[in-house]
Amino acid sequence: MAITAADIGANLAEIRGRIEAAAERSGRDPASVQLIAVSKTHGIEMIEAAYEAGQRHFGENRVYEAEGKIAEARKVLPSDVVWHMVGHIQSRKSGDAAALFSWVHSLDRLKIARHLSKDAEALGLTLNGLIEVNVSGEESKYGFDLSRWPDGEPQKEAFFADVETMLALPDLRIQGLMTMAPYSENPEDARPVFRRLRELRDALCARFPAQEWPHLSMGMSGDFEVAVEEGATLVRVGTAIFGPREG
Numbered sequence: 001m002a003i004t005a006a007d008i009g010a011n012l013a014e015i016r017g018r019i020e021a022a023a024e025r026s027g028r029d030p031a032s033v034q035l036i037a038v039s040k041t042h043g044i045e046m047i048e049a050a051y052e053a054g055q056r057h058f059g060e061n062r063v064y065e066a067e068g069k070i071a072e073a074r075k076v077l078p079s080d081v082v083w084h085m086v087g088h089i090q091s092r093k094s095g096d097a098a099a100l101f102s103w104v105h106s107l108d109r110l111k112i113a114r115h116l117s118k119d120a121e122a123l124g125l126t127l128n129g130l131i132e133v134n135v136s137g138e139e140s141k142y143g144f145d146l147s148r149w150p151d152g153e154p155q156k157e158a159f160f161a162d163v164e165t166m167l168a169l170p171d172l173r174i175q176g177l178m179t180m181a182p183y184s185e186n187p188e189d190a191r192p193v194f195r196r197l198r199e200l201r202d203a204l205c206a207r208f209p210a211q212e213w214p215h216l217s218m219g220m221s222g223d224f225e226v227a228v229e230e231g232a233t234l235v236r237v238g239t240a241i242f243g244p245r246e247g
């Protein structure tokens with residue numbers, strides 16, 4: 001059943017309530033969790049409806065699609081909208097991404113981090129970045145591959161070396177980590193993945209104590225409550241707000 005603009009306020013209220021309950025269950029302050037409405041494939045009128053319902057953080061996963069949409073949003077919506085890039089960025093699109101987004105959740109390789117910092121510098125901006133980690137090792141997923149570490153200290157050291165380089169980039173402010181759990185009908189299947197991301201964050205805090213690691217971007221429509229229980233500060237929800245993807 002297609003969702004209309006009128007349903008979006010109710011969907012957002014329900015999701016916010018579930019986030020709050022999950023935070024309280026796990027002894028967390030609900031205000032420490034930011035809901036990002038992932039609006040990919042949906043048009044500007046859906047984004048406007050969400051804005052009317054108090055939503056300010058929006059996510060897109062393709063630079064090409066976001067270009068027109070964000071330009072339009074900048075015309076019709078106030079400037080307190082915050083755009084998050086959650087999808088893989090091709091190197092040649094990094095300049096466009098830097099101009100469009102204030103957060104990039106998909107630092108999935110050193111090269112893109114370098115490009116984004118340079119592009120941000122040229123624009124006189126600083127970008128917030130999250131290092132994307134492929135916890136489960138699924139072939140289809142982007143990100144630094146954590147699954148190979150148990151028997152691979154050198155890979156772990158290589159990752160830490162890349163992190164150190166990213167932390168030194170002048171116009172990318174590293175804010176934490178991002179992951180996507182493998183698709184499953186059962187949200188509990190995502191729990192070990194989210195827990196490992198949190199443990200990796202703790203390891204990075206120990207390794208790079210001068211750096212703050214405040215954010216964990218994890219949880220989507222099917223598993224955001226589990227993610228909040230495991231420490232998510234940014235949850236990326238699309239379908240549960242806007243309905244099935246269009247087109």
Ligand SMILES: *Cc1c(COP(=O)(O)O)cnc(C)c1O
Pocket residue numbers: 038040061086087180219220221222236237238239240
């Ligand atoms: C599409 C997308 C989401 C939202 O997924 P839903 O299951 O629709 O909530 C979250 N994160 C990323 C990286 C996405 O591409």
